Amino acid sequence: MYTCASFFAGVGGIDKGFENAGIFKTIYANEFDPFPVKTYEKNFDLKVDCRDIREVKASEIPDFQVMLAGFPCQAFSVAGYRKGFDDEKGRGTLFFELVRIFKEKKPEIIFLENVKNLVSHDNGNTFQVILQELQNEGYSVKFQVLNAMEYGNIPQNRERIYIVAFKNKEQYKNFEFPLPIKLETKLSDVIDFNTKIDDRYYYTEGKYKGDIYEQLVEAMKDDNQDIYQWRRKYVRKNKSGVVPTLTANQGEGGHNVCLIKTKNGIRKMTPHECFNVQGFPKDFVLPEEMSDAKLYKQAGNSVCVSVIQRIAENIKEAVEETEKKEKTA
Numbered sequence: 001m002y003t004c005a006s007f008f009a010g011v012g013g014i015d016k017g018f019e020n021a022g023i024f025k026t027i028y029a030n031e032f033d034p035f036p037v038k039t040y041e042k043n044f045d046l047k048v049d050c051r052d053i054r055e056v057k058a059s060e061i062p063d064f065q066v067m068l069a070g071f072p073c074q075a076f077s078v079a080g081y082r083k084g085f086d087d088e089k090g091r092g093t094l095f096f097e098l099v100r101i102f103k104e105k106k107p108e109i110i111f112l113e114n115v116k117n118l119v120s121h122d123n124g125n126t127f128q129v130i131l132q133e134l135q136n137e138g139y140s141v142k143f144q145v146l147n148a149m150e151y152g153n154i155p156q157n158r159e160r161i162y163i164v165a166f167k168n169k170e171q172y173k174n175f176e177f178p179l180p181i182k183l184e185t186k187l188s189d190v191i192d193f194n195t196k197i198d199d200r201y202y203y204t205e206g207k208y209k210g211d212i213y214e215q216l217v218e219a220m221k222d223d224n225q226d227i228y229q230w231r232r233k234y235v236r237k238n239k240s241g242v243v244p245t246l247t248a249n250q251g252e253g254g255h256n257v258c259l260i261k262t263k264n265g266i267r268k269m270t271p272h273e274c275f276n277v278q279g280f281p282k283d284f285v286l287p288e289e290m291s292d293a294k295l296y297k298q299a300g301n302s303v304c305v306s307v308i309q310r311i312a313e314n315i316k317e318a319v320e321e322t323e324k325k326e327k328t329a
């Protein structure tokens, strides 16, 4: 088994993807928001260290071989603050907390996930700094932007950058990112268009202020199992036939969770369906007492598990290939 330490762990999407590859096990996780921590602990046999990462000394973390981190992306996203490492709320600098930890713990492999725009942020300077920090510590780095609908067999348009850094040159050489695969998972595999569920997810006449319901009925005439989004004043059909990128702020404003037309009426996707659209296994447990708003946020903040799994499987192959060569040499 390869031991992993997971930072900014959220609900553990990256951990799940690695675990599914068969040879990786998270032995330490850090996350300071108590709500995703609750979800994490329902699904992993591990107590999360819920301190702010800035308060965690590297010496307090058990030794591990693989660092996993989908570090906060607000500072890097175009929709976010565009402040990069200078983000005054300090979010941009959280990457340096990882640097502090990998400098001391010297993991064999580092896996990072972030928004696609990380590469172009500040004319590429932010990304250069990240690469430089890894290379200065002796890591060889490969990175690629992968879309969940092309690489994860999941009907979500979610482009993310994945960075894999190896201490061992041979492992680095043997590692390739996965190739695209056919999207075979249908919307109806991840969204239940047939069963009547709790009333709170449905839009009905008079339930909300104004004429939202009437507008939805008007705009959602087709019965083609499409995905719609309420855009402040109008309803938009998502033409690509997949779910648009789930975001962390979905659920907060009320109407920005994707909408669907089902046999039983027009409704929001449920938190469970959002986790399905992130490729989480069907048996992933969502705490019953947790509010939908919190769960929507956790799903949006997380990762596409099946993409991570495919990358982790390739890391596994690279590691095993290297071991084989070393044995026969």
Ligand SMILES: C[S@@+](CC[C@H](N)C(=O)[O-])C[C@H]1O[C@@H](n2cnc3c(N)ncnc32)[C@H](O)[C@@H]1O
Pocket: 008, 009, 010, 011, 012, 013, 014, 030, 031, 032, 033, 036, 051, 052, 053, 054, 069, 070, 071, 072, 073, 094, 298, 301, 302, 303
């Ligand atoms: C983009 S999300 C990562 C989600 C994760 N990959 C998953 O699968 O759910 C970033 C996470 O970092 C956490 N975070 C932000 N600042 C932190 C800090 N200073 N210390 C610890 N965790 C922090 C947030 O609460 C959030 O859950």
